Amino acid sequence: MKYLDEYRDDRIAKKVVDEIRRTVTRPWVIMEVCGGQTHSIVKYGIDYLLPPEIELVHGPGCPVCVTPLDMIDRAHAIARRPDVIFCSFGDMLRVPGSEGDLFQVRAAGGNVRIVYSPMDCLKIAQENPEMKVVFFAIGFETTAPANAMAVFQAKALGLRNFSLLVSHVVVPPSMTGILQSPGNRVQGFLGPGHVCAVMGWSEYEPIAARYGTPIVITGFEPVDLLEGILLTVRQLEQGRAEVENQYPRAVSREGNVAARRRIAQVFDIADRSWRGIGIIPKSGYKLAYAFREYDADHIFEVQHIRTREPEICISGQVLRGLKKPVDCPAFGTQCSPQTPLGATMVSAEGACAAYYNYGRHLVSLEAEA
Numbered sequence: 001m002k003y004l005d006e007y008r009d010d011r012i013a014k015k016v017v018d019e020i021r022r023t024v025t026r027p028w029v030i031m032e033v034c035g036g037q038t039h040s041i042v043k044y045g046i047d048y049l050l051p052p053e054i055e056l057v058h059g060p061g062c063p064v065c066v067t068p069l070d071m072i073d074r075a076h077a078i079a080r081r082p083d084v085i086f087c088s089f090g091d092m093l094r095v096p097g098s099e100g101d102l103f104q105v106r107a108a109g110g111n112v113r114i115v116y117s118p119m120d121c122l123k124i125a126q127e128n129p130e131m132k133v134v135f136f137a138i139g140f141e142t143t144a145p146a147n148a149m150a151v152f153q154a155k156a157l158g159l160r161n162f163s164l165l166v167s168h169v170v171v172p173p174s175m176t177g178i179l180q181s182p183g184n185r186v187q188g189f190l191g192p193g194h195v196c197a198v199m200g201w202s203e204y205e206p207i208a209a210r211y212g213t214p215i216v217i218t219g220f221e222p223v224d225l226l227e228g229i230l231l232t233v234r235q236l237e238q239g240r241a242e243v244e245n246q247y248p249r250a251v252s253r254e255g256n257v258a259a260r261r262r263i264a265q266v267f268d269i270a271d272r273s274w275r276g277i278g279i280i281p282k283s284g285y286k287l288a289y290a291f292r293e294y295d296a297d298h299i300f301e302v303q304h305i306r307t308r309e310p311e312i313c314i315s316g317q318v319l320r321g322l323k324k325p326v327d328c329p330a331f332g333t334q335c336s337p338q339t340p341l342g343a344t345m346v347s348a349e350g351a352c353a354a355y356y357n358y359g360r361h362l363v364s365l366e367a368e369a
């Protein structure tokens with residue numbers, strides 16, 4: 001298959017690894033931003049193929065992981081209401097809040113439904129005019145266009161019983177936050193390929209220039225990732241800090257102009273809290289004033305939400321590239337995908353879950369034995 005098999009070809013991968021070995025002369029720390037990239041790196045053992053000078057650390061680009069606990073609790077409180085049909089993508093249903101997950105809310109009588117698109121909710125709203133239909137709109141810039149379109153369409157149809165519970169985050173401010181954080185170790189980024197397919201890469205250019213940090217927009221297959229690492233190492237070795245595009249088959253500098261226009265029409269930039277990290281200024285979206293009647297935060301008053309993260313969890317440090325999942329004392333023991341304690345174990349895209357699902361907890365146990 002074109003654009004897939006060749007990006008999983010072990011002969012091509014070996015050539016790129018050899019070129020990385022020839023290029024690197026000293027230690028570098030590179031962060032892949034996306035959870036999907038982390039997943040591929042761990043699945044294919046890309047980090048094991050690299051020369052010892054190169055350390056990969058894992059970034060905050062897993063949308064389920066960075067959705068704050070108080071937002072999940074707010075979603076559960078809305079989903080428990082008898083007048084609400086609460087809709088979500090399936091991966092949010094098993095994310096634990098302070099008192100169970102959405103499956104448990106459903107088992108207790110909540111009308112919780114899995115949908116495959118926010119547009120499905122419009123049909124549900126039309127078929128259930130006596131109910132309030134709420135869609136849990138989480139994610140990065142990749143999911144924002146469809147959510148924006150759903151609200152835009154609801155307004156065009158005059159639907160009054162549909163709303164979004166918005167917890168959207170955007171990538172560039174999180175990278176700036178990482179580069180500014182005390183003890184930062186990141187020297188180069190593999191940029192988020194899918195996010196840039198929507199948004200383009202121009203907003204990354206000031207970050208590369210200001211912080212002297214190369215950013216290589218990178219895809220998700222093994223050869224993509226190795227090429228992205230090679231381009232990043234070349235820049236680091238040559239003292240350059242530019243935005244490069246390893247993923248031209250999906251990403252252009254301007255991105256998807258129609259999608260960007262729709263996002264800008266429906267959402268405003270807002271401060272957002274990231275689970276494990278805290279509030280990052282201007283790091284997310286909220287519904288624009290013109291669409292406030294579709295804002296679940298505006299419609300439903302939910303009070304007295306008090307949350308507490310387990311003290312043992314170091315997911316905030318994992319998300320900033322300061323630690324690896326295997327550095328956590330709970331990894332693979334108290335904390336697993338069946339009993340997740342923190343942000344990066346709750347979603348399959350989280351770094352801790354990726355390490356666990358590909359057996360890295362067994363590697364650390366073997367090393368201790």
Ligand code: SF4
Nearest residue numbers: 313314328335342352
């Ligand atoms: S293994 Fe669990 S407790 Fe440890 S950092 Fe990851 S999510 Fe947190």
